Amino acid sequence: MAKNTLASMGVYEEYKDLKMVGVLQRDEAKQVMEAAVPVGVIAALIPSTNPTSTVIFKAMIALKTANAIIFSPHPSAAKCIEATVAVIRQALKDFGAPENAVSYLEYASLEATQELMDDRDTKMILxxxxxxxxxxxxxxxxxAIRVGPGNVPCYIEKTADIPQTVxxxxxxxxxxxxxxxxxxxSVIVDDSIAETVKEEFIKQGAYFITGPDAEKFGKLMIQRNGLMNPAMVGKDAETLGQIAGVAIPAGTQVIISEENQVGRDYPYSTEKLCSVLAFYRVQDWEEGLALSRKVLELKGLGHTLSLHTADEAVVEAFFLHSPVSRVLVNVGSALGAVGVTTAFLPSMMLGCGAIGNGSTSDNIGPKNLINIRYLAYGDKEISDL
Incomplete structure (x- = not known):
């Protein structure tokens, strides 16, 4: 419900007064003009992890910019996506707008999606x-505008408010x-406060998994191809334990494995789309920055980093030297990055920039879905040159 509200009302409130159709700007002194030009038909790929909110969000920014949009549903979320599109189309119909401006592939398949993306009338892919x-x-x-994996490192520096941070x-x-x-x-903690942070995590409902249980759980969670086990995506801690055949105490909020290595052979160091964290110790912020970069280089370049500190010099160092598109300070990163608990633009698509093999580092919004047409009057003659 929170994600759907962000994708609808949050996006509406942010962009309702933004002009995205027709003449955008006139400069009478320089005699130039700018006008918005819709890109045309947009093909939108929708994941199983955020199916309804992503449909709402992409439909909103497409309609704001006078573009049509066709959704390609993830097969495991097809019914959710179909139901969401039905709500949007009914709203369009009620307002006398063309309901076919929002549509979806009724029979989702890789072949159908490929045909949609390849079609000459498709002008952009989200x-x-x-x-x-x-x-x-x-x-x-x-x-195409793409997003990338978000293997977000979270650094806790020695000046952080530990109970609030946890x-x-x-x-x-x-x-x-x-x-x-x-x-x-991955939570990366200054060694001087690591034990206190660990105790606070346990106090607030975390369970530190160790030994053979940790090894068994990790191997099942991250498959040999480096991708996460689909059966464990979006599951709570106790359910994850049941799937893995590992005893997780009742009431556990998050499962944590203490680690000292990063790489493909260390499953806890990669992206885990479930209630699982890695826990690392470092000597100081410089080592924390280096380890954060290592985590991002494994999977997550260009996405997001978070840190918790009262030291503005540390904030600036991470901001200037982290290979990410957004840095979050003293806030949970899940809702901070998408603009719920920060002043970032509300978005269900987080660009990863060139370093993440993307075309933009923006929180994607309406401005990414138009071209600008420019007009200028002559203000000098060749002979004047």
């Missing part, structure tokens, strides 16, 4: 989904059971 589909979007020859992280990581790509994945 690609949210798995690695294979995003790669197909980029190879279609149609301009509360924020648990609330963020357990929101919708961790399916938002901007949720925390």
């Amino acid at each position: 690609a949210t989904g798995g690695k294979a589909m995003v790669k197909a979007a980029y190879s279609s020859g149609t301009p 509360e924020r992280i648990i609330a963020s990581k357990t929101f919708d059971n961790g399916v938002i790509c901007a949720s925390e994945q």
Whole structure:
């Protein structure tokens, strides 16, 4: 419900007064003008993790910019997506707008999606989904805006308010059971406060998994191909334990594994779209920054980093030297990145920029779905040159 509200009312309130159709700007002194030009038909890939909110969001920004949009549903969320499109189409009909401006592939398949993306009348692709589909979007020859994986490192510096920081992280990581790509994945803590932070996590409902249980759980959670086990996506801690055949105490909010390595052979160091975190210790913020970069380089370049500190010099260092498109300070990253608990633009598509192999680092919005047509009057003659 919170995600759907952000995608509808949050987006509406942010952009309702933004002019995105017709003449955008006139400069009488320079005699130039700018006008918005819709890109045309947009193909939108929809993931299983945020199906209803992503449909609402992409429909809203498409309609705001006078574009038509066709959704390609993830097969496991097809009924959710169909129901959401029906609500939107009914609203369009009630207002006398063309309801076919929002449509979807009734029979979702890889072949149908590929045909939609390749069609000469499709002018842009909004690609949210798995690695294979995003790669197909980029190879279609149609301009595409993509998002990337969010293997978000979360650094806790020694000056942080520990109880509040832990509360924020648990609330963020357990929101919708961790399916938002901007949720925390690895907690990196100054060694001088690590034991206190660990005790606070346990006090607030975390369970530190160890030994053979941790190994068994990790191998099941992240498959040999490096992708997450679909059966464990978006599951709460106790259900995850049942799936893995590992005893998780009743009432556990989040499962944490203490780690000291990052890489493909260390499943807890990668993106985990469920209520699971990695826990690392570092000597100081410089080591914390280096480890954060290592986590991002594994999977997550260009996406998001969060940190908790009262030291503005540390904030500036992370802001200037982290290979991400958004840095969040003293806030849970899941809802902070999408603009619920921060002043970021509200968006269910978080661009990862060139470093993340994307075309933009923006929180995607209406401005990404128009072209600008420019007009100018002559103000000098060749002879004047």
